Amino acid sequence: MKINNDNVISQLKKKNPRALDFIVDTYGGLIHSIVKKTLFNFENNGSVEECVNDVLLAIWKNIEKFHQNNNFKSWIAAISKYKAIDYQRKLIKVLNNQDIDGMEIKSRDTVDKELLQKENYNEMMKLLSNLKQQDREIFIRKYFNDEPSGDIAEKLNVNKEVVNNRLSRGRKKLRKIIFRPASKSQ
Incomplete structure (x- = not known):
């Protein structure tokens, strides 16, 4: 079964x-x-x-x-x-x-570095919340867990091309969000 x-x-x-x-x-x-x-x-x-x-x-x-x-x-x-x-x-x-x-005992630089990494992680997760659930899962598997696209495709029961297309579209969407021109207040 x-x-x-x-x-x-x-x-x-x-x-x-x-x-x-x-x-x-x-x-x-x-x-x-x-x-x-x-x-x-x-x-x-x-x-x-x-x-x-x-x-x-x-x-x-x-x-x-x-x-x-x-x-x-x-x-x-x-x-x-x-x-x-x-x-x-x-x-x-x-x-x-x-x-x-x-x-x-950790040096202050190490502690600062860890705090910065955690802050960057939190910002990245906030940014990824703009993606659909499956796209977010693909991004996390690919870029946080370093899983190959083929493995991700196999686990999600889709073609590798589907995973790569979703990654590409997701990157474009995130670029638009990140580099969105600031609105001018008048």
């Missing part, structure tokens, strides 16, 4: 492992980006991948709590966000209990 958006919930309830594969293929980028955004200070210790795995486990174990009148994608996003926040709290607690003698 082929898993799709119409039967993924029922297949998860039946504990079909292929349904979890479908979740990874379809919503993996969303889950990963939410977790990575929340745990941006803790990326180097493998906590992002560990948290993503815990999100998938939570979806698997708690599918019975999903109500059909909710949006499945939003439900997955909420689980991802709350799991990432839990991880963040846990990691901060561990950091607070560490021996200060063995810690590496």
